[in-house]
Amino acid sequence: MQLGIILQSNKPEHAWNAFRLGITALRANHQVEIFLMSEGSELDTIPDSKDFDVSAKVSEFKDLKGEIYACGSCLKVRGKEKSKICPISTMSDLLKMVENSDKVLVFG
DSSP states (O other): OEEEEEEOOOOHHHHHHHHHHHHHHHHTTOEEEEEEOGGGGGGGGOOOOSSOOHHHHHHHHHHTTOEEEEEHHHHHHTTOSOOSSSOEEOHHHHHHHHHHOSEEEEEO
16 A cells, blocks of 8 residues: 655654654555645654654654655745755645545644
């Protein structure tokens, strides 16, 4: 199965759970793409905490060959030119992810 996840939140628990699901799906031999938009494009600034080790989950997701993309317009609105975590993408890329996915989930 091809799973598309849209992360629209910068809340640590939302990001942590989105990546946990992505990791679980990758381990079950599914393909997973995560698209960061709105506040989700701030993923690289979400602090880790005792309960939510977001950076560890992102690393594990990437190690398992999960793909992450960030909305370029969302980054620009936040005064950023790039993401420290992933390539910049467009709405056309998001549309392709949605079209190619068997399921699409939105967190946030």
